[in-house]
Amino acid sequence: MKRERPDTGGGGCSMEAGKSKMWKEEDGGMDELLAVLGYKVRSSDMADVAQKLEQLEMVMGNAQEDGISHLASDTVHYNPSDLASWLGTMLSELNPPPNFDPPAQQTQPRSITPLVESSSLYDDPSDYDLRAIPGGAICRQIEPPSTALREPKRMKPSSASSETELTRPVVLLDSQETGIRLVHALMACAEAVQQENLKLAGALIKQIGLLAVSQAGAMKKVATYFAEALARRIYRLYPQESLDSSFSDLLQMHFYETCPYLKFAHFTANQAILEAFAGKNQVHVIDFSMKQGMQWPALMQALALRPGGPPSFRLTGIGPPQPDNTDALQQVGWKLAHLAETIHVEFEYRGFVASSLADLDASMLDIRPGEAVAVNSVFELHRMLARPGEIEKVLGSIKAMGPEIVTVVEQEANHNGPVFLDRFTEALHYYSTLFDSLEGCGVSPASTQDQVMSEAYLGRQICNVVACEGVDRVERHETLGQWQTRMGSAGFGSVHLGSNAFKQASMLLALFAGGDDYRVEENNGCIMLGWHTRPLISTSAWKLAKKDPE
């Protein structure tokens, strides 16, 4: 019914408001006015959608008062922009199809239980996340009549309102005099660097230093890191990239404890992996971002609690070589194996050392026939953008692994533009927001240390974005829209994350201090976590796109 057109890659659609052709519009026939409001309905489907709305209203009217409440609490909603498929889901929920399976397949009304029972979130880092994802992670077996629901979607680069330009979001804290002057000075300095007027830049750095002293809180810290990075760039005192990876792992662990971003990343990625593994008896997760393996205990718990019992679980953890030859990867594996034993999950582990993901090849990973593969990458893919051809190679080898699902978590920012000043400005806004969200976490001495280490973790990223260039600049963050285009072009189709993942992530956040100020957002089937209205990280899920029949 819907013809799949070949992906036009980036920016191939023209959205001239003046031309409103009646029947066939340039952008696949979508009603332009609704598209601006975030709703995708083809003009040619409009009458049909209207009819379904009437139908749904009638059916809802016929149901008793709490006959529709399950539509909110139990039904999983996907991609709210697609009205046609939403209607399909709702109608099938209220009118089960004639060949509806017997009760064995019908899940009981499940209440969304909070993720954490009683343990506090600020436990010793060596105590793993033994919290299971509630049983509701696996979605119902009922397929709605509309085939559009989980089909790989043709990905369009970002929303209708910003077709050609990237959106540049910003949240300002209420300006104080010195705050604005400080930002002004930083921008002026960056501009001087852009214009290679290093003498002026050097003078401005000194001024920034003085202004920063009188600042307080997040603004001060951010300014300090940015000033340092600028100074390094000006005086060519480039940071050593080859810092002990175990130190950077340590910093990340503190970041993990302090704020919800990494937990959110792991949680949402695990949701998608769990759903993809439904009904599979042999599963294999390939983790590009193994580090201390913080993501996996929760998944293993959830698999252990699966109705019908856990699958056999293989984990391949990929990590960089260790300078002191300690086998960190293997040690992590031992810990996870121990956990697996206590929860009775058949477990096999392999640590795989690689300097770069581009060195990987599917054939090296011993993928066995019959096993369901998930590839997981948290904040790793952007590094591949530093050398030409690497990202394509990595995506190619992912495809060769034949995954059921690929989960990608990335920073939601464009720190990889060609112009230094633009990158600087973007990064300034991004990290200001991030640092602001860290404020108020340091109440006890232990958590103060967490906060300081987290800031250092972010500070290293700032330094890399601002001071480094070429192959050394690895923090090449790009936005969700850009990643969607890239994944689409590489032959991946989107797997939508639904309202259950959204709800549970929202509830997880409520447990963190400042929970109100964190916002979970759904965007084109992906889920983003942000601070106030600024999205900061995004989780997306992918599978191999089916070949076009035409």
Place this chain on the structure above:
Amino acid sequence: MVELMIGISRDLPEEDEIQVEKKKKKPLDLEQAMPLLLQAFEDGNIDTIINPRLLKVYDPKEATRMVTCATACVNHLAHRRPRMSQMVVPLNTWVLISYFKLAYNILRRPDGTFDRHLAEFQDRRVPANRTPVDGVFSFDVIVDRATSLLTRVYRSAPGGEAHPSIVEFERPLSTEIVPVIIFFHGGSFAHSSASSAIYDTLCRRLVGICKAVVVSVNYRRAPENRYPCAYDDGWAALNWVSSRPWLRSGRDSKVHVYLAGDSSGGNIAHHVALRAVESGIEILGNILLNPMFGGQERTESEKRLDGKYFVTIQDRDWYWRAFLPEGEDRDHSACNPFGPNGKSLEGLKFPKSLVVVAGFDLVQDWQLGYVEGLKRAGQEVKLIYLEQATIGFYLLPNNDHFYSVMEEINNFVSSNC
């Protein structure tokens, strides 16, 4: 309508179709006409069915709408015939508002609680964007840390600059008067936000049309936050706006403030203006689009229009119960400002008001009562009554009401220059 358009089925001899009708008194054969109609509609080619006497001289858009209407009306299954609401708004508007209606039904629980997570999941949002789009850029500001109160500020791009830098955000306005419209989005106190796409779009349009700065307030919503939270947030935003040096304009160098809102936002605008009057903050005007008011009594318009145009008495009751303090009824002054618990505005320096009422809005009797209340108190008010309009007509620029109301708003805020 069908007959007028397509003449008659092709089996009749070629003559003036309408005259044939009168002479032979043969009713149009719907059995034969229907497939043709449907086929033409699906193909997107209505030329095949339009009376050839028109010689293809017709507006394709108009003709399409007539075909759609005709097809729908003669549909043999009565329950599949379109509702009245479908006849008075464009189809895409009908789809949008009907979708909201049904999606919102699912969010409201009979016990008065609200599925906030699902609501947030479904709300279509857009981020602020400091890259100008159609000459307008936006940024978010935290106005009150304690309540996390956020506003989205919309401005025209300065001198066509591609990317205003952060310092430009707070660049002072010109010596010409630039109205600053504080906007309260609708959603019956429970739904939407300043970043909802429907309201982000509307605010951008206001900037362009009125050459104004718009400050959209992300007030706290019911049922989690009842009266008076939304008013408190509006009040905080007003104070913030009034004290920004960079929002001053004109030779008198002051902030030229207007309050505006639709649905619950209109209600908030009224109550914030009331506080302003009592505190001496000057507001130049109030713009209320389909404002949300009510009372215990069931008015004639509520009874007549209940369930006919997207809105029901039952859902209105739910939202008031969610917003008003527990145990209060709809004659509370928040809901019914000129009711038994309201206060008189006589003698107060209340701002002039522009009130837009839609003829198919079931609470119009309350809105018209509000206008009367202002008049009785000697306040300046202009009523715009749109007979054929439903709620939400201003969300899509595809109807005459949209353009005429935007024009009225523009005149309203420029008349002080």
